[in-house]
Amino acid sequence: xxxxxxxxxFILLLVAGFTALRLVSEYFFDAFSLAIIYLALTEVIVGNKxxxxxxxxxxxxxxxxxxxxxxxxxxxxSTILLLQIALLMIEFVLLMACELIQNAVERVKSAxxxxxxxxxxxxxxxxxxxxxxxxxxxxxxxxxxFGINHMGLNLGFVAIILIFAVTMATDxxxxxxxxxxxxxxxxxxxxPYKTLSGSLFGALGGLICAAIGYVLFVHLGLLGDLxxxxxxxxxxxxxxxxxxxxxxxxxxxxxxxxxxxxxxxxKDFGHLLPGHGGIMDRVDGLMFTTALVYVVFxxxxx
Numbered sequence: 578x579x580x581x582x583x584x585x586x587f588i589l590l591l592v593a594g595f596t597a598l599r600l601v602s603e604y605f606f607d608a609f610s611l612a613i614i615y616l617a618l619t620e621v622i623v624g625n626k627x628x629x630x631x632x633x634x635x636x637x638x639x640x641x642x643x644x645x646x647x648x649x650x651x652x653x654x655s656t657i658l659l660l661q662i663a664l665l666m667i668e669f670v671l672l673m674a675c676e677l678i679q680n681a682v683e684r685v686k687s688a689x690x691x692x693x694x695x696x697x698x699x700x701x702x703x704x705x706x707x708x709x710x711x712x713x714x715x716x717x718x719x720x721x722x723f724g725i726n727h728m729g730l731n732l733g734f735v736a737i738i739l740i741f742a743v744t745m746a747t748d749x750x751x752x753x754x755x756x757x758x759x760x761x762x763x764x765x766x767x768x769p770y771k772t773l774s775g776s777l778f779g780a781l782g783g784l785i786c787a788a789i790g791y792v793l794f795v796h797l798g799l800l801g802d803l804x805x806x807x808x809x810x811x812x813x814x815x816x817x818x819x820x821x822x823x824x825x826x827x828x829x830x831x832x833x834x835x836x837x838x839x840x841x842x843x844k845d846f847g848h849l850l851p852g853h854g855g856i857m858d859r860v861d862g863l864m865f866t867t868a869l870v871y872v873v874f875x876x877x878x879x
Contacts, residue, residue: 581852596737603726607645610722614641616856617715620846627711630704633675637708640668641716648723654875657724665712672708679704715857718864721871728874731800736870739819742786744863747824750782751775768835780824787820804878815877819870826869827862834861
């Protein structure tokens with residue numbers, strides 16, 4: 578627990594430092610986000626043994642950088658969305674081509690070795706499926722950090738603070754109260770330590786952070802009149818969605834990652850963060866909350 582707490586404190590300092598560097602240039606936070614994405618991407622590639630197809634792996638590794646440029650230079654929300662879809666379509670074609678070439682090479686090798694061709698229908702499109710899955714989870718979901726970073730200096734600060742506050746409060750409240758109260762488990766086949774009491778108090782933690790955020794950024798206007806174009810009701814709805822839906826998106830992301838690890842037969846995605854595991858073990862819930870905050874702010878605030 579001590580090791581986990583110390584690591585968590587340094588993670589918080591690192592995030593706070595790069596968030597503050599946005600005052601100098603937003604590109605600092607872009608670089609930080611890109612580093613996080615590449616670390617998470619590498620963990621998932623290794624966990625899936627996707628690296629066995631080298632050309633496909635190279636194309637997957639090119640996607641995060643291309644995605645970053647889409648958010649930096651894409652302009653409007655609709656244009657960015659269209660460019661994202663186009664990028665994913667291009668990646669799909671490239672991954673399919675890599676798999677077809679790989680299959681052709683294997684057939685030639687088998688023929689030269691005098692081996693009979695075997696039926697591989699069960700493995701058909703396996704590389705393409707894995708590659709597209711990795712491009713969405715975790716890359717596209719974490720890529721919303723780029724979008725939030727380029728919403729504007731002060732609004733970006735609000736969004737980043739809310740994301741990390743809601744995510745961390747959800748985890749802390751769920752762990753503390755779930756451990757104290759215990760009670761029924763709601764997903765024992767995926768994560769045996771998740772309890773209903775932890776889930777409910779985790780939601781309370783997220784709502785408290787959203788309420789504090791509303792007071793600071795809307796009622797007191799701490800970073801300016803960012804929400805003045807909306808009605809009082811609309812602003813309340815925005816923060817309720819971020820607090821309540823955000824906390825359950827965090828919990829959902831945690832369950833998704835737990836199920837993913839069980840399917841791969843691993844305990845953690847890595848050992849980079851002492852007491853926490855890998856990067857994926859830290860951003861599992863955050864990536865879903867980030868996607869939610871980006872969409873909510875893009876549709877209801879900007």
